[in-house]
Amino acid sequence: MTTPTVVLVHGAFAESASWNGVVADLKRRGYPVIAIANPLRGLREDAAYLRSLLDSLTGPIVIAGHSYGGSVLSEAADGVPGVKALVYIASFHLEVGESTGELAAKFPGGELGPALNPVPFPGGTDLYIQQDEFRRVFAGDVAPEVAELMAATQRPITASALEDKATKAAWKTIPSWTMITLQDLNIPAEAMRYMAKRAGSTTVEIDASHAVTVSHPNAVADLIDTAARATTS
Template identity: 75%
Template sequence: MRFTSLLTTITAGAVLALSGCGGASAEQPGSPEQPAPAVKPTVVLVHGAFADASSWNGVVASLKRDGYPVIAAANPLRGLHDDAAYVAGVLKSVPGPVVLAGHSYGGPVMSEAAAGNPNVKALVYIASFILEPGESTSQLAAKFPGAQLGPTLQTVPVPLAGGGTANDLYIKQDEFHRVFAADVTPEVAELMAATQRPITEGALNEPATEAAWKSIPSWNMVTTADLAIPAESMRFMGDRAKSHSVEIAASHAVTVSHPDAVADLVDQAARATVT
């Protein structure tokens, strides 16, 4: 299968699995609200492919209003393990409890980065893959039909420091609004398309070695209008992880189009795990 066809679902994922819990159950309206943690954890945000840390701006603003310290990490998008090592370094620099949230390819990165870090109290997956050890993003990409991202990708060869070349992947700018950010204004989507960060093809083929969601409580947001990854795929991964997922009618760019909803889910995770 061509790399581009494997990338149709590079960005996504699912989980609200409280570690050690049995089956999944949907959040019911009117459930009692958890008390706010006495000490606010630091929220660390990890962006995915075709985006940068500014894609979290609205989420950061909402969390800041609620009193959370926030760091939006600059995910390198060069390779799963290298990217995870970078984010792990960011996590080690944060004193005290952390709630870690990842969008898109940022989910697999945070699953690796959080492993073995006792300060990470919760994982929040926003339209993101949750990989089992041994799986790669590309392996999960073709599992369900319906994604429309692959044909819109453009490959740009780039030189490597040690010699040779790698292939960077971009979304064609004239397709960006439709496939990635359909519920964002055309003006904002145009800026996002022009400033998108590429990801290497190789990053999508590296198998995961860690699955922090197996031991750390996790939350998941399924984006039902997502053209980058089918909602069915997100639900599958959530069910497989025995996780509790919430759903929202949003495009893949949910951190931009619905920042308050994303921040609310992060707040739920903090209230449930940090006392």
């Protein structure tokens, strides 16, 4: 196998360290790994930031995105010849013209909205998950002490980023794999199934919360490894 570089893209209310367990597993398997700091400022801006990194890499690339990170990678990876596989972890596969917020609300079961705390800043509004609600809605299967740290270190996303409409859909031309989290209160499992089916994505389902990269890092690494072996051997 030609070993690809694995690029990991976190979503809203998380940060690069949310991939730590996945990174450790992938490194043990011999993969070079980069977990980027997703700006969470707007779909166009975030995709341009990721694209600049992708354009700097040589050789094959596998990209995995968690949550809103899937929206970003679908926009950024379109037309990048080195990208061989897309891996959506409790994530979004947007069609052109759709927004992250629209897909999150397409099916019942999401409980994120009432738990959000809007914080105005010059030029926009940031969204945080209320810390006393963080574990329940985001990280239900994560140890309480870890979830407490995650709540305190969460990265906010601008409200407008969730409303931005996709202009590209890399999953139409690049093979994809999807992990569907059955205890997810951010993106209903039915929404993930809908998006994965539409994309022709290879799917696995796991009994986990939205914070699956923290609670089940080895299962996440397994799926990324599967995608890499299927597309770069």
